[in-house]
Amino acid sequence: MNKHFVLAILSLVLGMLACQTKEQRQVKIKTQLPVLGFKDLNEQGDTLYHTIPDFAFMDQDSMLVTPATFEGKVYVADFFFTSCPTICPRMKAQMLRLYEHFKDEPRVAFLSHSIDPEYDQVPVLKAYAEKLEISASRWHLVTGDKTEIYSIAKSYFENAAEDPNEPGGFIHSGAFYLVDTQRRIRGYYNGVDPAEVDQLMADIQVLLHEDQSAQ
Amino acid sequence: MKTKAPNKHVKTSLYFVWPLAILGLFLLLRALLQGGSGGGEVGQNLYNLHCMNCHQEDGKGVRGLVPPLAGADYLQTQRQELPCIIKYGLKGKIVVNGREFDHPMPPNLQLSEAQVYNIIRYIQNSWGNEMQAMSLAEVKAALRQCDPSAAK
Numbered sequence: 396m397n398k399h400f401v402l403a404i405l406s407l408v409l410g411m412l413a414c415q416t417k418e419q420r421q422v423k424i425k426t427q428l429p430v431l432g433f434k435d436l437n438e439q440g441d442t443l444y445h446t447i448p449d450f451a452f453m454d455q456d457s458m459l460v461t462p463a464t465f466e467g468k469v470y471v472a473d474f475f476f477t478s479c480p481t482i483c484p485r486m487k488a489q490m491l492r493l494y495e496h497f498k499d500e501p502r503v504a505f506l507s508h509s510i511d512p513e514y515d516q517v518p519v520l521k522a523y524a525e526k527l528e529i530s531a532s533r534w535h536l537v538t539g540d541k542t543e544i545y546s547i548a549k550s551y552f553e554n555a556a557e558d559p560n561e562p563g564g565f566i567h568s569g570a571f572y573l574v575d576t577q578r579r580i581r582g583y584y585n586g587v588d589p590a591e592v593d594q595l596m597a598d599i600q601v602l603l604h605e606d607q608s609a610q
Numbered sequence: 611m612k613t614k615a616p617n618k619h620v621k622t623s624l625y626f627v628w629p630l631a632i633l634g635l636f637l638l639l640r641a642l643l644q645g646g647s648g649g650g651e652v653g654q655n656l657y658n659l660h661c662m663n664c665h666q667e668d669g670k671g672v673r674g675l676v677p678p679l680a681g682a683d684y685l686q687t688q689r690q691e692l693p694c695i696i697k698y699g700l701k702g703k704i705v706v707n708g709r710e711f712d713h714p715m716p717p718n719l720q721l722s723e724a725q726v727y728n729i730i731r732y733i734q735n736s737w738g739n740e741m742q743a744m745s746l747a748e749v750k751a752a753l754r755q756c757d758p759s760a761a762k
Contacts, residue, residue: 399628480716484664488672526674526713562716587663 420590422597427605428573428581432552446578450547452508452537455520460506460535462578469602470504470574471595473586474548474555474567476511477523481562482569486586487527490571494534496596502603505534508547510555510565512538551580571595575602653732656725660718661696661733669737675713677706680737689741692733693726693749694756723750 432445451461471493475483490505497503509515515523520536527534538544548555548567555567573582573595582598584591658667661679665671669680679685684706685692699717703710721729727749734741 399625402625402628478714482663484672484676485662485666487675488666491673523675526711528673 422590422593424597425601428598428601431580431582444577444579445550447547447550447574447580450539450543452535452539452544453517454531454535454537455517455524456531457517458531458535460537464535465504465506465574465576467576467606468502468504469576469581469599469606470506471599472506472508472551472572472574473570474508474510474551474553476509476563476565476567477515477519478511479563479565482587486569486571489586489589489592490534491527491529492589492592493571493596493599494529497599498533500603502606503533503599507534507536508544509536509538510544510548510567512541512544552583573598573602576606650728650731653728654736656721656729657732657736660721661729664715669733669739674709674711677704677709677711679733680739682706685733685739685741689744690748690752692730692744693752696726696729697721697753698756698758723753726753 430444434445435443437443447462449462451459454460471490473486473490475486477483487507490507493503494505509520515536515538517538520538524531524534524536545555551572553568553570553572555565557564558566569586571584571586571592572580573584575581581602582595584595586592664676665679666676669678671678677684684704688695695715697718700715703712705711724746727744727746730744730749733739734743
């Protein structure tokens with residue numbers, strides 16, 4: 396009888412643990428973030444990190460957005476298209492949470508690349524931004540040369556592509572990429588998962604603190 | 611006369627029965643505690659799969675992009691249209707709770723009549739919505755009206 400009791404309690408505890416770990420995913424407080432991507436050494440022996448190359452895209456206010464736009468800022472980048480029938484509205488809802496959370500922090504910006512730049516011209520992006528009630532000074536929705544956008548996507552390790560079999564005609568990952576002031580990728584997060592976006596929120600603070608201590 | 615051997619067999623099998631019984635009870639309690647909403651789990655699963663990306667888990671939509679379902683007057687005023695909107699999507703301007711929305715809603719042609727019915731039931735009974743239930747017959751009749759293959 397004793398053995399039955401032990402087994403019964405054991406299964407109960409295991410069952411409860413199994414259910415809890417699924418529901419409670421807490422934000423990890425980190426002291427530093429990794430630098431993602433391939434590393435190299437230059438002739439002097441310094442480490443060269445993977446960085447986002449130069450780019451020039453047009454945002455919803457017809458302003459040219461380049462790396463200089465994000466000078467002294469960390470930014471969150473993603474890939475989307477306005478006519479996307481699947482995960483984009485959910486990504487945008489999560490991005491809006493970040494946008495609101497950091498509304499008083501000028502060192503945090505957002506960059507959403509359209510992977511359907513032929514349809515998503517400036518007026519379409521403008522209308523989309525108005526529906527989201529976002530300001531181009533903090534959140535840039537950009538369009539541009541298709542090859543350049545797909546090439547910059549690769550530098551984020553984003554898997555964006557045209558695919559006529561997909562709803563909407565394009566595939567993309569739904570990831571948010573965290574980029575530091577030196578154009579290095581410091582993290583990527585599932586942009587449709589609120590728990591991962593909470594983690595991103597905490598990680599942005601780590602980067603801001605890192606920049607403060609570096610000065 | 612019976613031998614004692616089968617009895618022994620019954621006793622050892624209790625090792626498996628006990629934990630399973632407790633686990634079963636635990637899962638049942640969990641299900642009872644969570645499944646309290648009127649829409650039913652089937653409707654909720656369908657909603658999560660086909661509607662939640664845009665209309666969000668809390669039914670509030672996304673600002674001026676995706677209209678809310680929670681507390682939306684549109685659900686009352688356009689009640690008869692709901693089955694067709696869910697299955698065949700929507701284009702053009704609509705007004706929900708006094709606010710204008712103009713972003714196309716994609717069709718969900720794969721949904722059966724029963725699935726459309728379950729989704730409507732879930733929406734009608736979630737997030738504080740309390741609406742006059744739509745019957746399966748109403749859903750079927752509405753869908754027959756807007757079925758493009760049946761149009762004459």
